[in-house]
Amino acid sequence: MFIVQLLLTNTLASLHHLEVIDMSDNYLVGSIPSSIHTLSSLEDVSFAYNHLNGSLPDDGLCRLKNLQELDLSGNKFDGNLSQCFNSLTSLKLFDISSNRLTGTLSPSLFANLTSLEYVDFSHNKFEGSLSFSSFSNLTKLEVVAFISNDDRFEVETEEPIGWVPMFQLKVLVLSNCNINRLKGRVFPSFLLHQHKLHVLDLSHNSLEMQFPIWFINNNSDLEVISLRNNSVAGTIGVPLYRNANTWWLDTSDNQMTGTIPLDIGNIFPYITYLNLSQNSLSGPLPWSMAALSKIEMLDLSNNNLSGEVPERLLSNCRQLMGLQLSNNSLYGEILSRKFNASQLGILLLDNNHFTGVLTNEIRTEGLSLFMLDISGNLFSGAIPKWMTNLTNLNSLVIRDNMFEGQFPCGMAVFSYLDISQNNFSGSVPSCFGMSGSNMKHLHLGSNRFTGSIPKSFLNLTNLLTLDMSNNKLLSKIPYFLGELSSLRILLLRNNNFAGIIPTHLCQLSYLRLLDLSTNFLFGSIPDCLQNITQSSQVVFLKTQKIDYMIEHLFYHYGSVLRNFDLDRYDEFYVKRDEVEFLTKSRSDTYKGGILDYMSGLDLSCNNLTGEIPKELGMLVQIRAVNLSHNQLTGRIPSSFSNLADIESLDISSNHLSGKIPSVLIGLYSLSTFIVANNNLAGSIPQENQFATFTADSYEGNPFLCGPPLAKSCAPEKTNLTLMIAPEENEEEKWYDVDMVFFRASLVSTWFVFLMGFFGILYVNPNWSRRWFVLVEECLYTCYYFLSDCFL
CATH class of the missing domain: 3.80.10.10 (Ribonuclease Inhibitor)
Known part of the structure; x- marks a missing residue:
């Protein structure tokens, strides 16, 4: 690591005509010294993605009047952002994202930055409210990005009412910013005047609106659209103009209804990422989905979709890497036929009504499947050997079906294996232990396994979950567990x-x-x-988490060519262990x-x-x-x-x-x-x-x-302790004895004793005579004793 103070003091201090400092992506530590202002000719400063900390040197950076680009992203700067930065009237790029800056952002901070084209303040700890109209007079503005990490930052777009922007944005990212929280979380109205957008991300804002078909149609250059986790209602609907530029569309976790457009394959012919999950969409999957030849990730899970999956979806879409249809009402024999999606790595069909016997005709050569979840369906028959011979298969979840027979061993090395709630029989396959330290979660419960736990399980050194409940296992619980x-x-x-x-x-x-x-x-x-x-x-x-990165590039031409990369990993699939x-x-x-x-x-x-x-x-x-x-x-x-x-x-x-x-x-x-x-x-x-x-x-x-209980505790004190054993380290309490029960049991005991005694005397005359003789002798003895004492 190199300390940045030494670098600027000893190496660069004499370079008075220096215009560009690009020290990004190094291992610099320390802070930026205020003496940087002596390099008065600087136009471009980048210390992005280092390990710098401390507060920003206001009296240093703010005095660089020729500064056009300032990139301090990806460090550990903290403290408030000084108002003095509004004096940098030549500034075109201002990026302080991914730091630890705090405080509020005043509208006056941007008022004088009339040359500003690119601003990114994402991933900090700012609080309070920012009025978006602060940018209204920045005619050159093209990129605005604010991604908040908590719930303390808000962007207000509707004040003052009727303001009209002087800019035409190309990238707008306002994610998790509580947009218009005090105004009913309405869709930003200034977007009516935007026609050149390439990227729009308004995710995680709880916006209440109808699906903005007009907005998509008005921005034919749109490439990335993310409205994830809002309250978007209505239908996807038609007409939607053919949009050859859109390659990312995410409207997941909203309140959309209706059906998927029949010609969706023609509307977005070059789309690579399509996520319509967690809505209330219904109806069948359109056959035109098989025309999405560029699709890589498709998520339609958690809807009310029904019908069969188009057969050509798994054969025509050769670039498909992830398909998630979980939690719908789809049916048919989807895995009883061949598919040619050699790039397919994630196939999630769980909690539907799929049926049939899994085909043995799948060619595994070149198949890159590493995650398969078909749980909660109606599949039956035996597990084909190709499934456990996939060397890339890391996670297999087939629980809650009707599979039977013995589970076949293969070459797959699992990290997550759940075959519970089926009808597998025979001994527990010892090959499960061959996954060794890779195995984290093993669910074998609710089957018909017999015998004992294999000794090979001793190899599962990193195992977190072992569920073998509801089987017919016997012998002793092995010590090696x-x-x-x-x-x-x-x-x-x-x-x-x-x-x-x-x-x-x-x-x-x-x-x-x-x-x-x-x-x-x-x-x-x-x-x-x-x-x-x-x-x-x-x-x-998060037991297993699959992300998909938005790798959109938007170039900013300055002293150094930069690209705007969303650098976003959106969750495509999260598997959480459950027991x-x-x-x-x-x-x-x-x-x-x-x-x-x-x-x-x-x-x-x-x-x-x-x-x-x-x-x-x-x-x-x-x-x-x-x-x-x-x-x-x-x-x-x-x-x-x-x-x-x-x-x-x-x-x-x-x-x-x-x-x-x-x-x-x-x-x-x-x-x-x-x-x-x-x-x-x-x-x-x-x-x-x-x-x-x-x-x-x-x-x-x-x-x-x-x-x-209806039985009350008697209030009378007694020393009898026959009914209650004394509590350890406590004294006996008189009210702990039920006196009514005690007296009743005492009387009944004496009564039974006397009746038994007289019964014996009655049935045995010999014992009766001996008893009367004994009583007579006792009476005479008492008589003579009293006579001697008192007479």
């Missing part, structure tokens, strides 16, 4: 695993969800499970980033014995614990009071005794508490969250009393 140190989610519920819970699982300190429920496990709960759920590292926020976990007495699906914060332990429906380890109270990040339907004994550990984040605690259907610890009233996040069908006794806590639980939480405990 404890060697998968990166594991965050381990789901083995509803299998035939037997034996004890291996203590090796305690080595999984990053584990967030552990579900071993509904098996045949026995023995005690390992107290070392206190070691899990210790990590708070974010790994699930099911039982909590709050229901099975919920947790997806994406929530998995980084959800943590739970489910050991229910086994044959576990012994006491609940008090060490489980050290799982301070745990949100759900389910130990129900086992053979656990002893008391509820008072250490559970440390589970500050717990929301669901189910320890029902065991043999627990003692009282409900009163210290649990401090668990303010607890919304589900179930201790039914145990041997608990005493009064039920009434404070805080415990006042919200119903009688269902406590049923099947005959010695519990107090609301919400």
Whole structure:
């Protein structure tokens, strides 16, 4: 790295006639010294994409009166932007994007910059409102870019009312700028006067408007149109003039209705990126889509589209790299026929009504498919071998179909594999372990796999998710699972695993969800499970993310030829991992980033014995614990009071005794508490969250009393302790004994005893005689004793 102060002081200070400094894309550090003003002949200054920091040297840069181009983008400058820059009346290019500048932007900053052609203030930390009419008199203005990173910056285009721009823009980027937030988020009216635009990006502004057909028709040079994430309503509609220049159109995440124009292939003949996803479009896919010969990325997901996919879409569109049709009502046998899209890398057909058996006739030579998602459809039959022999295939999701037979092993090395909710049978393929450190997420649940977990899984050293629930696996839980140190989610519920819970699982300190429920496990709960759920590292926020870059070039001719590059990576596809976990007495699906914060332990429906380890109270990040339907004994550990984040605690259907610890009233996040069908006794806590639980939480405990149960706790004091075992570290309370129940049981016990005694005497005359002799002897003995004492 080179320190820029030394560079300017020692190397360039003597070059008084220097006109251009271009030090972009180096490793310069430090700040720009104010002494730069001594280079008074400078016309072009660029320190773009270095590691410069500090505030901008106002008294230095602002004194360069001949300056025409100033590019400080891609650094770490902070502080406010000085008003002195409005004195640079010769300035044509002003780019301070991708820094850390703060404060507000005053309209007077631009008032005198009448030569300005290019301004880019994107990706800073500006606040407040900027009136776009500040640029109205800048007759040479062609490029304006403001991309905000937060919700604190606003662009106002409607004040003053009726202002008319003196410029004709070629590039307008106002993304995430809260356009006209106080004016009802209306479409900028000054665009009525623009006819030379090449790029328009108004994404992420919640604009409320109809689809601007008039705008597209009035700007025949439009190349890039992005209205993503607004409230655009209406239809795409016709007429749309043939626009040979448009190659990027994104109207995703809006409120558009109607159908896709039948002649869309003729309207945009050279389009390469088309994203109409997350709207309410209906009807079939037009056959003219097969005429989009230049299309590279096509996203029509999350609409109400129906009908069959045009057969030629996957054969004629030879440049197609990404096709996403997810979450529609499309049908047909799309994968039962050949396709020739050799460039196709992403094919997402999930959650439709596609049917049929996958064809075995796909030629894999040259096929570059690396992501395939056909989940949530009606595909059937066996998985063809070509699918697992694709060496580029990194992500395969075929869950929730009707596939059957054995899953074929191949040469593919997976990072994400989900074949759950099908009818696969046989032993678990050992080849899954051959993916080694590449495998991050493996979902095999809800199939018919038998046998044990293959030892080859020991190779999955970077595995985050392992879901093998709802199968017919047996044997013991293998100890080597404890060697998968990166594991965050381990789901083995509803299998035939037997034996004890291996203590090796305690080595999984990053584990967030552990579900071993509904098996045949026995023995005690390992107290070392206190070691899990210790990590708070974010790994699930975006499991797989596919972006597509806008590489539009707009050249600015100055001392140095520059191009305006949008440098934007728009999300084409985001795959977030998802699992099911039982909590709050229901099975919920947790997806994406929530998995980084959800943590739970489910050991229910086994044959576990012994006491609940008090060490489980050290799982301070745990949100759900389910130990129900086992053979656990002893008391509820008072250490559970440390589970500050717990929301669901189910320890029902065991043999627990003692009282409900009163210290649990401090668990303010607890919304589900179930201790039914145990041997608990005493009064039920009434404070805080415990006042919200119903009688269902406590049923099947005959010695519990107090609301919400109908059985009240008697107010009479007694020293008897037969009914309640004393709570650890607590004194016995007289009101913990149900006196009505005690008296009734005492009388009934004596009555049964006497009736049994007299019954025996009645049926056995010999014992009767002996009893009367004994009574007679006792009477004589008492008589003579009293006579000797008192007579």
